[in-house]
Amino acid sequence: MHVLVMGGTHHVGRALVEVALRRGDTVTTLNRGQSRPPAPGVEALVADRTDPASVRRALGERSWDAVIDTWAWAPSAVRDSAWLLADRARHYGYVSSRGVHAWPWPAGADESAPLVAGDPGSQDGSDYAAAKRGAEMAVIEAFGERALLSRAGMILGPYEDVGRIPWWLRRLERGGPVLAPGPAGAALQYIDAIDLAAWMLAAAERGIGGTFNVAGPAGHTTIGDLLTTASQVIGSDAELVWAPAELLEREGFPLGMEFGLRYPGNPCPTGIHDADVSAALAAGLILRPLRETLADTWAWLRREGDPAPRSDTPSPAQWFDPAQEQHVLELVRPRRTS
Structure with missing residues (x-):
């Protein structure tokens, strides 16, 4: 055409x-x-x-x-x-x-x-x-x-410029304990x-x-599948530490909102990741594997570097505070005493 x-x-x-x-x-x-x-x-x-x-x-x-x-x-x-x-x-x-x-x-x-x-x-x-x-x-x-x-x-x-997967790939690349928005079984579309x-x-x-x-069909993947596969794709040794949505909400930490897993005042929104997409699938929509999507995104990042922040979208630097991540990590898994 x-x-x-x-x-x-x-x-x-x-x-x-x-x-x-x-x-x-x-x-x-x-x-x-x-x-x-x-x-x-x-x-x-x-x-x-x-x-x-x-x-x-x-x-x-x-x-x-x-x-x-x-x-x-x-x-x-x-x-x-x-x-x-x-x-x-x-x-x-x-x-x-x-x-x-x-x-x-x-x-x-x-x-x-x-x-x-x-x-x-x-x-x-x-x-x-x-x-x-x-x-x-x-x-x-x-x-x-x-x-x-x-x-x-x-x-x-690839080419995503709204601060989701590129940011997560870089965070997983740094390794160590990584706070993740739970539950791991939460569905994603x-x-x-x-x-x-x-x-x-x-x-x-x-x-x-x-x-x-x-979009993909409801239940096609989960946040756990996404972040675990992302770690595997980049060869990261990061340890995913899953924080309950209620804890993130209570601590005022917006992690998970970038995926629409929750919204302020509503840790478990309904409808956002379970749409009926049967019409598009019947009209020929084909989905490639999650691993391929993430591998292509990682290859693009390594080839071209991180995308410039968009003026109409909050940058990760505006919503992610490493000190707050450490605080919530300690709440999720208190230090063991000998």
Whole structure:
């Protein structure tokens, strides 16, 4: 296909470009041109998404088989791009989020669960959930049944820049006793950015539209599986010391919140890691093994170094205090006296 990726330099956008090239697609990207240089073989268009005239000039009168958009801020940018391309693209895929569902998320919820309010014309991107929902509405208005909304769960894998797995891999690399957010058997749902990209491109090629929760099935893995496998992948001798969620909550230590295992005042939230993803699986979503996801992430970190902190996401330095980790470790396993 001829694919236009709106974005294409970070996390899911970069994964989309990589997978599309691997598939043999012809790839064009559109972004501000202020991050990393385009991958070899990619046509890079430069525009400011918040400036409709800039986008129109960059895109010209061209057409594409598929557009995939990763925008996460003011919905008006998605609205303008979608309407501009409505008659020039066969398919428009939007990387949305399960965050568009109204909190608290019910256990086992599918795509029909209640949604937050959104405004496709809003120029305010400060509320992530409302912005993503507004963008969804904009894509549907412009493309109708030709729109694909991928409500991704927690996104892991190479190029992650939101401070989850890269931070944990570095923490495990240092070794020693490592405080871990318990219980170890707590279920996790996630989607590898590479798997998400592959599914969205295949869906575009097949003309699949609609709305899908996109993640692994409930019970697919646990936090214990994740951190134990991560230790094995990097060859760490770290000792995982599991702290109960109630203890972390009582001590005001946010460990575990980066995975959505708990939230302030709610050590055991329901619904976040048990979504019904049967529709995406029936539509061809394929998941690669956890070990492969972690190995690819580790290889990327070693090759390129840690990603620069994002301005819209708290950095680990803001929420992780080594002294507090040591304090909680001593509460979990008091020193033995001889």
